[in-house]
Amino acid sequence: MxxxxxxxxxxxxxxxxxxxxxxxxxxxxxxxxxxxxxxxxxxxxxxxxxxKGFITGVRADLAPEMVGLGTLVMVGVALDRAAPEHRLAFEEAILKMKEIIDCLLVAGEFDFLLKIRCRDMDDFNRLQGEKLIALPGVRQTRTFFVMKSVKENVRLPF
The missing domain is CATH 1.10.10.10 (Winged helix-like DNA-binding domain superfamily/Winged helix DNA-binding domain)
Known part of the structure; x- marks a missing residue:
């Protein structure tokens, strides 16, 4: 076949x-x-x-610092494995959060990797305390503040 x-x-x-x-x-x-x-x-x-879906959109790349979102944070999220329905509820909740610019389902220590843009550490702390830890099924998070972006959003190598 x-x-x-x-x-x-x-x-x-x-x-x-x-x-x-x-x-x-x-x-x-x-x-x-x-x-x-x-x-x-x-x-x-x-x-x-x-x-045919080869081109999914056309947009402007903004300078995060110029629009007041100069802090980049990556967050690993582990969900409660005993409840598979939490994954769908988590994904639905993430789609409603404008601060999260990427959400990737990953294999390994965490279930999801979030890429978040915010104003500063205080802004992220507020987001973490009010929204992230309250997301459906969240068992654990690990936060990584990005010190420098070496390579980001590059063209596809084809």
Whole structure:
């Protein structure tokens, strides 16, 4: 039995994806020129890449310090393993918290790894005391204050 595979990308699709990863603000005309196709072809192909889920969105990368969110905190969360329903309740609660910018289900010592942006340590302390420890099923948390970001949100290497 043959496995179902992902939609394939040709060299032009790959060029479009690479160019948009570098600069998502390119106009269709600029992008078409970079990948050496007509603007109509470029628009059609780019739209197909959106429709097929290769491109999930276009946004501006903000400087956290400039918008008052200069403190980056990673939090490992262990849930109560005796109650599997806690995982879904935890995930639903996390989706409602704007301070949490990433939530990853992980294998290892913790069940989830949270990436949180806040103003400062006092802001995080308030968040921890009022919201994080009250999340459904939380048994334990471990907090890591990020001292320096060496590499973050880089382009996909394909």
């Amino acid at each position: 043959k496995e179902t595979s992902k939609p394939s990308l040709d060299r032009i699709d790959v060029k479009i994806l690479r160019a948009l990863q570098i600069d998502g603000r390119l106009s269709n005309a600029e992008l078409a020129m970079q990948v050496n196709v007509s603007p109509a072809t470029c628009h059609r192909r780019t739209q197909r890449l959106f429709d």
